[in-house]
Amino acid sequence: MLKTALLTLLSLAIAVGVGGGSVWYALQAQDGVGAIRIGQWTAFPEIGTQGADPYSKARVAREGVLALGKAEGLSFIAERDAAGEPLRRECAYTIEGGFPTARFWTLYAADQSLGVVDTGKPRLAALQSYQVLRQPDNAVTIAVGNRPAPGNWLLTDGFGKMYFVLTFYDTPIASSTGLSDVALPSIVKVGCNA
Structure with a gap:
């Protein structure tokens, strides 16, 4: 009797641990249920809609973000x-x-x-489309790092992991099914501080 109770408790502990761990992993990973990937960039196009999957809804609730609807961006x-x-x-x-x-x-x-990296100079830690310099073919080149660079420069400072967040507002790609035809900029490492 005691052996059966212990085995039942052990089975429940394993089930809860593995189940909780898999949910934690699914919410942490940028690739997952409902995600689309274009180059190095990942998006969840259904995240702000009625048809969002449960993992996307949990991600919004956990991060406390205001998700954009399909018509918004x-x-x-x-x-x-x-x-x-x-x-x-x-x-x-x-x-x-x-x-x-x-x-x-x-x-x-x-x-x-997913908040702006603290650099002490928040105005330099973000860029927007109206302030960037463009090349003749409308492409953009942005230098990212802790040393100022000519042209477009995005300040980062400190140590540790970071992400880049690129948000498009009032764009046809948000409601389009042709997301596979979209090209996004590439991210190339130049070097690291010692």
């Missing part, structure tokens, strides 16, 4: 560079390429909570 998050390495605050990067059609877009370096 779409946010992409990058956690790795073009070589597949995790993004680090102590490294310098170049974000280069074209941006999809949108009325307005923003780009910022984010910490673990």
Whole structure:
């Protein structure tokens, strides 16, 4: 009798532990249920809609973010560079390429909570589409790091993991089924501080 009770409790503990761990992993991972991936960028297009899956709803509740609806826009998050390495605050990067059609877009370096990386100079820690310099083909090149760079520069400082958050507002890609045709800028590591 005692042996049966102990085995039952052990089975329940394993089930709760493995189940809880898998849910935690699913909410932490940028790839997952409902995600689309374009290059290094990941988005959850259904996250602000009635048809959002339970994991997307849990992600919104846990992070406390105001999710954009399909007609409002779409946010992409990058956690790795073009070589597949995790993004680090102590490294310098170049974000280069074209941006999809949108009325307005923003780009910022984010910490673990997806808030703007604390640099002491928040105005330099984010860029938006109206302030960037463009090349003749409308492509944009952005230097990211703790040392000022000519042209477009995004300040990051400190040590540890970071993300890039690229949000498009009032864009046809948010409601389009042709997301596979969209090209987003690449993230190339330039170097790291010792």
